Amino acid sequence: MVIDATWLLRLETDGDGPRLAVKDCIDVAGTPTTAACPALMDDPAPAAADAPVVETARRQGARIVGKTNLVELCRHIDGINPWTGTPTNPIDPERVPGGSSSGSAVAVANDEADVGYGTDTGGSVRVPAACCGITGLKTTAGRVPTHGVVEFSRTLDTVGPLARDVAGLAVGMELMEPGFRQADASGVPLTAARLRFADVDPGIDTSLDAVLAAAGVKTVDVTLPEWESWVAAANDIMGAEGYWAQRHLLDRPDLLEERDVESIGGGARIKAGRVAECRRIGLAARSRLGELLADHAFLALPTLRAEPPRMDDVRPGMTYLTVPLNLAGLPAVALPVPRTDGGFPASLQLVGAWYAEEELLAAAAVLEAAVAAR
Structure with a gap:
């Protein structure tokens, strides 16, 4: 049962270990795993065992405080779910919270959890x-x-932690x-290859460059004409694999969002040759x-090209x-960066x-300290 737009299930826990919020596409023994999808909620059998990432957390004393909301079946990046509600963006309620790990991000931002578990297939942490x-940390595939x-x-698909700061990400990884x-x-x-893109909000680029300079990161500008083809290839792999993983749910289209009926079915049209x-x-x-990482310790680029969109746009x-x-398959950290022009906070992807x-x-912590010192 949905109890609010952030949490699908609250759990009572004892102890003094870190508070852990688990995205409800990850098994927690004794609770149903619904992926915020009525087609899965219709058969709410509890998970027989913890997912390995939950089992290791329990062994280290983590307090699992609940299962968090998400975009249906992890399929969309906006954070919107008409079935279970949309978690409220803690910075600007009129903007999307981002997805698919929306509930975990909002729970952490609101200090209802120390660490949130999310999944990241195309950016969902x-x-x-x-x-x-x-x-947030997308882990190595x-x-x-x-x-x-x-x-x-x-x-x-990858699993990764969300936290209020880099130290929290380290706790999540442990x-x-x-x-x-x-x-x-x-x-x-x-040292970093600073990836440049023509359509990034100039205020975001300026803010990221200021923090990189303040942290003493030596950067070299790089453009990648191949990027567009990489975006298309990743999306087509996602679509094709998503069809085979979730095609059985098309038997219950009334219990799926219309956009998911379309996206699951669309994956069937992606041919093996493609x-x-x-x-x-x-x-x-x-x-x-x-090649870039052989010459530079890191790559640096924005997480988003513009401010998060408003719910109606x-x-x-x-x-x-x-x-x-x-x-x-590379690991990447998203790190909040105040904008020099005072706008909605930017996010640096390292x-x-x-x-x-x-x-x-370790490098993200240096950048975080540079942000705090400004």
């Missing part, structure tokens, strides 16, 4: 973090197990991966970004700067090498 003024997680796109430790920042080189082509494009993206394209990184979350969080 980083975009709600950007919309809600908090931090394959680093964190996705067993016990409602499948959307098998090769692009809950998922016992023994995780953020690297010592003194040993992390602060998927193979997209895989080759993905390998090329990994190679090109790997949602347009496609919010994953334009995030989804190619899913295609390449991208590290594969399986280098320890160093990535």
Whole structure:
């Protein structure tokens, strides 16, 4: 039963461990996993076991305070769900909270949880973090197990934490991966390829550049003409894999949003040859970004090209700067940055090498300190 737009289920917990909010596409033993979709709510059998990321958190004393709302079946980035309600953006209630991990982001931003678990297939941790003024980490593809997680796109799905600051992300990583430790920042080189895009709000770019300079990050501007093809390839892989994962739900179209009936069915029209082509494009993206990461410790770019849209003016394209990184499998942090012109906070996306979350969080902490010092 939905109890408010942020939480689908509240849980009573004891202890003094970190408060953990779990996106309701991740199994928590004894509770149903609904992905905020009536077609799954119609058969509310409780999960028999915790997903591995929940099991490891329990072992370390985390208090699971509830299951959070999301966009139906993790399929959209705006955070809007007509069935279960839309969590309220904590910065501007007239704007979208971002999705699909909307409830986890809002719960963290409102200090109802210390860490939120989200999933990120095309930006679903980083975009709600950007919309809600908090931090979020998309993990390296394959680093964190996705067993016990409602499948959307098998090769692009990842699980990652949301928190109010970088220290909270480190806590979230340790809950998922016992023994995780953020690297010592003194040993992390602060160099970055600054990825440039023509259609980014100039106020966002100016704000990010100011923080990078204040943190002492040495940057080199880079443009990537291939980016558009990477966006298209990632979206087509997502569509094709999403069809095979969720096609059975088309038997109950009355219990799906119309846009999800269309998006699931649309995946069937993506041919195997196109998927193979997209895989080759993905390998090329990994190679090109790997070359950049061989010359620079990190990549730096915005999370969003513009302010989060208002609820009545949602347009496609919010994953334009995030989804190619899913295609390449790279880890990326979204970090809030005040705008120099006083507008809605910007979000910096810092991208590290594969399986280098320890160093990535160390660099993000340096940037966060530079923001605090301004």
